[in-house]
Amino acid sequence: MTGRLRVLVADDQALVRDGFCVILDAQPDMTVVGEAVDGAEAVCAARELRPDVVLMDVRMPVMSGIAATAEICADTEARVLMLTTFDIDEYVYDALHAGASGFLLKNMRRAELVSAVRTVAAGDALLAPSVTRRLIAGMIDRSAPVPAAAPSLAALTARETETLRLVAEGLSNLEVAARLHVSEHTVKTHVSNMLAKLHLRDRVQAVIAAYESGLVVPRRHPHSRE
Structure with missing residues (x-):
């Protein structure tokens, strides 16, 4: 990918959102092009601003991060990186199924956030293969049989x-x-x-x-x- 990475940050907590923006905007290869306080706003911003990566909180008002991810992945080329408070969030599988390229814990280190954005922007899955397998296998194992489709x-x-x-x-x-x-x-x-x-x-x-x-x-x- 050439040029600076365009990032959209969606989180309903202003302090968290501001922190992410400061960290990412300080990187020489990144620019925060917009912020959103809920899922619906994130969808509108993604369609208008065409970011490369969207940092998306799982739980937000008006429209959930999962629903917003599905719309963004269907309508744009942006890659979505989900943010969650829990190691194994009950909604993570749904988020990945909606089109997200991975997820991060909100207590991550600064370097992990920056690396994750670059990884997802490059077209790779965020999670290590073994973690991906463990996570998705666990979600499918406890939630549902193989779907008809x-x-x-x-x-x-x-x-x-x-x-x-x-x-x-x-x-x-x-x-x-x-x-x-x-x-x-x-x-x-x-x-x-x-x-x-x-x-x-x-x-x-x-x-x-x-x-x-x-x-x-x-x-x-x-x-x-x-």
């Missing part, structure tokens, strides 16, 4: 399907490369082709598709707190 993987080649399976199981590109005995560049190509064929935004959405299609079955951990 599960995504079809028929368009994928055998190697792309296997790459998707390994990504969903929590392997990084380097680990997938080692498992398939190919270069990391080849894996990146497979991932890129797979995302394009399935019309997915990033790895988080790919993991969701893998679980919802039945390609990967969530593992139950009876003694886990997730």
Whole structure:
């Protein structure tokens, strides 16, 4: 991506919102182009300002962050980074399913916030693969069976399907490369082709598709707190 990253910050708490804006605006490669105090305002601002990344609080008045994320991801090219107070928020799966590229805890460090915005803007999922797998598997495991409208993987080649399976199981590109005995560049190509064929935004959405299609079955951990 060229030029400065355009960021929109949506949070109903003024102190939190101001803090994020100060941190991000101080970066040499970022500009905060707007702020929003609720989900509806965030949607309008995203449509008008066309940011690269939207920091979106999960819980906001008028329109929830989840509903706003769905509209923003459907109407713009912005990538949404959800903000939550809890490690495993009950709404995180819904947020990712709505199109978010990941989530951050509000008690993150300054460097983590800056790095996260850059990561999402570059088109990558925010979460480490193993964390993504644990989070989404846990949400699906406790919430619902495979939906009737599960995504079809028929368009994928055998190697792309296997790459998707390994990504969903929590392997990084380097680990997938080692498992398939190919270069990391080849894996990146497979991932890129797979995302394009399935019309997915990033790895988080790919993991969701893998679980919802039945390609990967969530593992139950009876003694886990997730």
